[in-house]
Amino acid sequence: MKFRRYPTQDHPLSRIALSLIAIGVVTLFLVLPLATVFTEALRKGLGVAWEALDDPDARAAVRLTLITAAIAVPLNAVFGVAASWAIAKFDFKGKQFLTTLIDLPFSISPVVSGLIYVLIFGLQGWFGESLREANVKIIFAVPGIVLATIFITFPFVARELIPLMEDQGRDEEEAATSLGASGWDTFMRVTLPNIRWGLLYGVLLCNARAMGEFGAVSVVSGHIRGLTNTMPLHVEVLYNDYQFVGAFAVASLLALLALVTLVLKSLLEWRFADDIAATHRH
């Protein structure tokens, strides 16, 4: 019997053409830039790349990046849990508006996100004078970097947990409460086990952005080598200094971080599809 094509199937030639376009787009825009990072880092051999990473300024940048993420991520995780508890488990006026406000940092330019803190804490900012008198440095110092990073990564955990907890409803918590469990017990024993994979998913994305943020941090950092350079800023400094191998070597560390994030993310989507927000289930 001759081959017959289903009416919802595309013509074999269209399939090939569309597949090639898709693969071409992904290769051109995603694969090639990624490959460039690693080949440029290794252009002069592993040894030279390693030297760039072993440099004290590079190590200081790695340390600052880790410290920043270690402060910003837990804070935003706690916020995300609190916000989603309030929004998903209770009905109150202005809930929709609150959700929109939480998403706000996503739609603001990273540079503007840094700018707002300069306007408050910078030398000519609202508190600039008093901070100088008290000898507290926020802008061009670590606190500013942490603040800007918190702002940028603010919505990640919350926007993951809000739809998830809304999906899960309130029955289990209400049952636990009616059985006499305290609020804390209810949260720890009922809610947290239900949201743990969603929470991890949000923390994963939050962390990737916290370690990789550039624009906002760049505005508040002042680019002081060894002191206020995070890894992405160090990449910029080296690149503008024509130290390309060094720049790409540090960049490849960040690219590895991105790849690990993508692998873990795909793993979570695949293995725990039912335990993360519905929009991520493929």
Added chain:
Amino acid sequence: MSAAGFRFRNPSALPGFGLSLGFTVFYLSVIVLIPIAALIVRPWEIGFSGFWNVISDPRVLAALRLSFGGAAIAAVINAVTGPIVAWVLVRYNFPGKRLLDALIDLPFALPTAVAGIALSQLYSANGWVGEPLSHLGIRIAYTPIGVIIALTFIGLPFVVRTLQPVLNDLSRDPEEAAATLGANRWQTITRVVLPSLMPALLTGATLAFARAVGEYGSVIFIAGNLPTVSEIAPLLIVIKLEQYDYAGAAAIGVVMLAASFAVILALNLLQNWIGKRR
């Protein structure tokens, strides 16, 4: 603080409302709302005319035009390629599909500075893509085209990830109905499938546009940053800050913030409109 005092919420048996909402609002205000307020009030210390002088400076106008225009062009490019990528990922099966799917999120996960130097190298005159193009007399790095390339890179996942679930849930019945009514595949795609993807496509393209307007890290390396040619608005903010021109920086920042609000508003209207049509 006792939750019983709140009149604006429905009664609930669960505890912790006051604490969780209180913390949420406090943290939101300190981190997000108050700083944004600081931005909004700042430019007016130079008066409206001062504000206007900053904004109407040809260099600033050119930068705003590039940021908005480039973002719009990139969104249109993604509105064409994004549906093709999503269609291939949802409808076809081939080896390596899972890998392709995972890679789509790369622009979300890869730090923008890394993307920036990689794109710059790739499209420069000695890069893998830039070199063959330079023989044809086409320059991408350090031109507005480079800016558009970077903005397209950053926006692609927004379109693909918005379309994918919609395409997955799309019933095949209307496609089959169209075939039994005599439509060929092209007519079915253009008249039946694409219109039902339109709301998601618009949403995805708007998100990509919003992200691209304010994008900084992935652009500045490939752009070359020639004033009035390939200089983007966020970079001008940085430059003004370096000159301690806080009011000028804030003026540009306010314009960009207003654009963000406009996009959020547009998205909400779009969602409402979609909700009504269903």
Added chain:
Amino acid sequence: MSLVVDSIVKKFERFPALNGVSLTAPQGAFLALVGPSGSGKTTLLRILGGLEFPDSGSVHFADLNWLDVPARDRRAGFVFQQYALFKHMTVEKNIAFGLTVRAKKLRPPKEEIARRVEELLALVQLEGYNKRYPSQLSGGQKQRVALARALAIEPRMLLLDEPFGALDAKVRKELRGWLRAIHERMGITTVFVTHDQEEAFALADLVAVMNAGKIEQYGTPQDVRRAPKTPFVADFIEVQAGI
């Protein structure tokens, strides 16, 4: 010009959905496929419509090897259980769809299409609903639009897959009589799928009782009722009548 279905076998992942189905119906017949859920009714109907292909067997209709005709050239009007209306098109655009997608040479002029839409709207008793969207219609109205859309292409064959399945009992009864009237008027060969034997017997000239991918009995409603050939048919009629 009769419909001849011969020894159709269709397997999904090695499980046979149709296991040697044959039947013959004269031109213009109203044929009902009836049987429990999963017995293969939809699969057979989709094969007739060109939406599915058998592993073996043949179908002849209108002097054609029907299986070699692509769905879009069959002019087999298909009515889906879930309506499958085009949500972004108005009622009139939905009905006109089959005419507007025709090649330029075969496409009727605009006024002619508009006239046909009006005629069909009158036929399905939805005059004045031209500009409504499917979301603004009730279930019964949607199914009538779906039928008008299928009739617009002047189908050689009308295929209906449990078209009233999603509707409540009262609307079902109404639409039933009305569908029969349309068939009487147009004389299109019609295959109607239902799991409700009462509906099948009330509507059809010929009834095929299906079970597990096979036709248990095929004949006029009177014959099937009077002399059930197999215990399954006897049981199926009885159980359903007892409800």
